Amino acid sequence: xxxxxxxxxGEWSSRWAFVLAATGSAVGLGxxxxxxxxxxxxxxxxxxxxxxxxxxxxxxxxxxxxxxxGRRGRLSPINTMRKLAKAGGHSRHWxxxxxxxxxxxxxxxxxxxxxxxxALSYTVRAATGEFTGADAGTIKNIFxxxxxxxLALLGWHTLFIVMTMVIVSRGxxxxxxxxxxxxxxxxxxxxxxxxxxxxxxxAFSRGVEFLFYPDxxxxxxxxxxxxxxxxxxxxxxGMGSIMVYGSYLxxxxxxxxxxxxxxxxxxxxALMAGMVIFPIVFANDxxxxxxxxxxxxxxxxxFGHMWGGLFFGTLFFILLVFAAWTSAISLIEPxxxxxxxxxxxxxxxxxxxxxxxxxxxxxxxxxxxNLADNIRLFGxxxxxxxxxxxxxxxxxxxxLIMAIFATWVLSTKSSxxxxxxxxxxxxxxxxYLVKFVAPIAVLVVFLNVINxxxx
Ligand code: PFF
Numbered sequence: 001x002x003x004x005x006x007x008x009x010g011e012w013s014s015r016w017a018f019v020l021a022a023t024g025s026a027v028g029l030g031x032x033x034x035x036x037x038x039x040x041x042x043x044x045x046x047x048x049x050x051x052x053x054x055x056x057x058x059x060x061x062x063x064x065x066x067x068x069x070g071r072r073g074r075l076s077p078i079n080t081m082r083k084l085a086k087a088g089g090h091s092r093h094w095x096x097x098x099x100x101x102x103x104x105x106x107x108x109x110x111x112x113x114x115x116x117x118x119a120l121s122y123t124v125r126a127a128t129g130e131f132t133g134a135d136a137g138t139i140k141n142i143f144x145x146x147x148x149x150x151l152a153l154l155g156w157h158t159l160f161i162v163m164t165m166v167i168v169s170r171g172x173x174x175x176x177x178x179x180x181x182x183x184x185x186x187x188x189x190x191x192x193x194x195x196x197x198x199x200x201x202x203a204f205s206r207g208v209e210f211l212f213y214p215d216x217x218x219x220x221x222x223x224x225x226x227x228x229x230x231x232x233x234x235x236x237x238g239m240g241s242i243m244v245y246g247s248y249l250x251x252x253x254x255x256x257x258x259x260x261x262x263x264x265x266x267x268x269x270a271l272m273a274g275m276v277i278f279p280i281v282f283a284n285d286x287x288x289x290x291x292x293x294x295x296x297x298x299x300x301x302x303f304g305h306m307w308g309g310l311f312f313g314t315l316f317f318i319l320l321v322f323a324a325w326t327s328a329i330s331l332i333e334p335x336x337x338x339x340x341x342x343x344x345x346x347x348x349x350x351x352x353x354x355x356x357x358x359x360x361x362x363x364x365x366x367x368x369x370n371l372a373d374n375i376r377l378f379g380x381x382x383x384x385x386x387x388x389x390x391x392x393x394x395x396x397x398x399x400l401i402m403a404i405f406a407t408w409v410l411s412t413k414s415s416x417x418x419x420x421x422x423x424x425x426x427x428x429x430x431x432y433l434v435k436f437v438a439p440i441a442v443l444v445v446f447l448n449v450i451n452x453x454x455x
Contacts, residue, residue: 006074007074007075007247007248008074008075008340008341009171009247009248009337009340011248011249011250012248012249012250015250015253015258017180017181018245018248018249018253018258019258019261019262019265020180020181020184020185021180021245021326021330022067022236022242022245022258022262022330023180023184023261023262023265023266024180024183024184024326024327024329024330025236025241025242025245025326025327025329025330026234026235026236026262026263026265026266026327027184027187027265027266027269027323027326027327028112028323028324028326028327028328029112029115029116029119029320029323029324029327030230030233030234030270030327031234031266031269031270031273031323032269032270032273032295032319032320032323033115033119033292033294033295033320034230034233034234034292035051035230035234035270035273035274036273036274036277036278036294036295037289037290037291037292037294037295038226038227038230039051039211039274039288040278040281040287040288040289040290040294041288041289041291042218042219042223042226042227043215043218043219043223044210044211044213044215044218044288045209045210045211045212045213045214045215045218046214046215046216046218046219046223047218047219047223047226047227048211048212048214048227048271048274049214050219050223050224050227050228051227051228051230051231052267054227054228054230054231054441055231055234055235055263055267057433057437057438057441058228058231058232058399058433058437058438058441058442059231059232059234059235059237059263060259060260060263061403061430061433061434061437061438062232062237062238062399062402062403062434062438063235063237063242063259063262063263064255064256064259064419064430064434065402065403065406065407065434066237066238066240066242066243066246066399066402067242067243067245067246067249067255067258067259068246068255068406068415068418068419069081069084069243069246069402069405069406069410070242070243070244070245070246070247070249071246071247071249071251071255071418072084072410072414072418073243073247074247075247075337075341076098076240076244076247076334076337076338076340076341077097077098077101077102077240077243077244077334077337077338078095078098078099078101078102078334078338078342079095079098079338079341079342080098080243080247081094081095081096081097081098081405082094082095082098084405084410085405085409088409088410088411088414090409094405094409097240097398097401097402097405098240098334098338100239100394100397100398101238101239101240101241101243101334101398102240102334102335102338103394104238104239104390104394104395104398105239105240105241105331105332105333105334105335106331106332106335106354106357106358106361107361107386107389107390107394108239108331108386108390109164109328109331109332109358109362110358110359110361110362110364110365110386111362111365111383111386111387112324112327112328112331113157113160113161113164113328113358113359113362114153114156114157114362114365114366114383115324116160116320116321116324116325116328117153117155117156117157117158117159117160118146118147118153118156118296119317119320119321119324120156120159120160120317120321121146121152121156122296122300122317122320123314123317123318123320123321125142125300126300126303126310126313126314126316126317127310127314129310130142131300131301131303131304131309131313132304132309132310133304133305134300134301134304135301136286136298136301139297139298139300139301139304140297142300143293143296143297147369147370148369148370149370150366150367150370150371153366153369153370154363154366157359157362157363157365157366158359160321160324160325160328161355161358161359161362162355163325164325164328164329164332164355165351165352165354165355167325167329168329168332168333168336168347168351168354168355169347169348169350169351169352170347171347180326183322183325183326184326186322187269187319187322187323188269190315190316190318190319191269191272191273191276191319192272193312193315194272194276194312194315194316194319195272195275195276197276197306197308197312198275198276198279198280199279201279201280201283201302201306202279202283203278203279203280203281203282203283204275204279206278206279206282207274207275207277207278207279207280207281207282208275208278208279210278210282210288211271211274211275211278221448222448225444225448228441228444229391229392229395229396230391232391232395232396232399233391233395234266234270235262235263235266236327236330237395237398237399237402238394238395238396238397238398238399238400238402239331239334239394239395239398240334240398241330241331241333241334242330243334243402244330244333244334244337245330245333247337254420255418255419255420256419256420256421256426256430269323276316277294277295277299280298280299280302281294281298281302283302284298284301284302284305286298286301286302295320299313299316300313303316332351332354332355332358335350335354336350336351336354339353339354364382364383364386365382365383365386367382368381368382368383368384369381369383393446396442396446397442397446399438399442400438400439400442400443403434403435403438403439403442404439406434407431407434407435408435412431415427415431
């Protein structure tokens with residue numbers, strides 16, 4: 001019977017190991033690179049409020065559903081979906097959800113790794129004093145020169161993929177668990193230090209006001225939808241990362257409590273990143289809405305001029321690399337687990353195969369910033385297209401299908417026994433949020449997408 005056995009890939013040694021690993025997956029470039037710039041572009045407080053509501057009403061309930069499916073199936077997402085569907089006498093086509101997740105993971109990691117490579121390069125630049133005393137123009141030139149060099153981007157992208165493969169090949173207990181146990185607490189301490197720094201910039205209250213004072217005149221319907229879509233990306237929902245981590249979760253652990261902890265930690269890190277970045281932006285007269293280059297084009301100016309900038313700048317980019325690393329591991333894990341199960345590969349070989357495919361696709365993103373930046377599909381570069389396709393379409397679609405499977409297909413008996421919320425109010429709240437509220441909200445996202453491209 002599903003749910004009683006142990007994953008062939010091993011199990012987390014404790015509840016904390018799972019919490020740390022899943023938090024490591026959730027906290028990444030999405031929190032530190034993407035959240036601040038989309039908040040900046042969409043006017044601040046009101047956007048943040050909608051994002052927080054989306055996390056509460058859609059993200060947390062779907063996350064519980066995804067962890068639940070993983071623990072019930074105990075296999076890679078592809079085989080978990082096949083097993084659960086079969087056990088309930090349903091179509092084996094549900095396994096396509098797992099396949100879509102593997103594909104989405106490859107696609108996200110392929111560009112995620114390139115951006116993480118920027119962070120690697122900026123760690124070295126910060127540490128060697130390249131930003132010291134540099135003005136906005138110089139910093140912009142450093143960034144433009146850097147991204148216009150395919151070889152430099154390729155080199156850092158390659159290094160980041162290799163780093164990811166090394167950890168993934170060591171497996172659940174040896175690799176993932178040890179890495180996150182060390183990296184996550186370090187990340188948190190570094191952020192606390194940086195918030196301490198931001199308090200002394202002189203613009204802390206302005207930054208905090210921008211982040212938390214909701215001015216509804218500054219957010220449109222589109223901004224609301226971007227905030228909702230980001231809830232999926234930031235919590236790693238909709239592609240099987242959280243499902244595969246859930247499959248390593250021992251039976252006696254409360255899914256609801258752990259999910260609240262993970263989502264809480266993820267949200268805290270994003271808000272802290274905002275509290276670090278916006279005061280620095282305002283104290284230096286930088287633009288909050290300067291787009292995806294916000295961190296790379298503006299923060300070095302601050303680091304270059306502030307007291308201890310060499311130290312804090314280096315710390316900041318190390319932190320960004322750590323965060324991206326623990327997310328990257330989870331992006332490739334569904335594919336690696338499947339290769340081990342179905343192709344009888346060692347983890348090491350599976351990691352190399354999966355890593356190579358991702359690396360290869362990543363070349364497209366590398367070139368989209370330089371040699372191929374004029375090649376457009378639907379008006380977007382390869383990188384923009386991948387980001388758009390994954391964040392706005394594939395993740396919400398995956399989340400929608402998981403929500404449907406968990407509440408319309410899987411028996412209530414299964415979810416009652418797996419979630420252990422009893423059969424009262426708490427369970428009903430989860431059930432109706434996942435059955436109706438979340439799918440309808442996701443459909444609203446899609447309607448907007450269709451509207452934007454005028455179908
Ligand atoms: N949640 C990660 C971040 O915020 O950077 C990105 C991510 C990881 C998205 C894993 C999706 C995923 F399955």
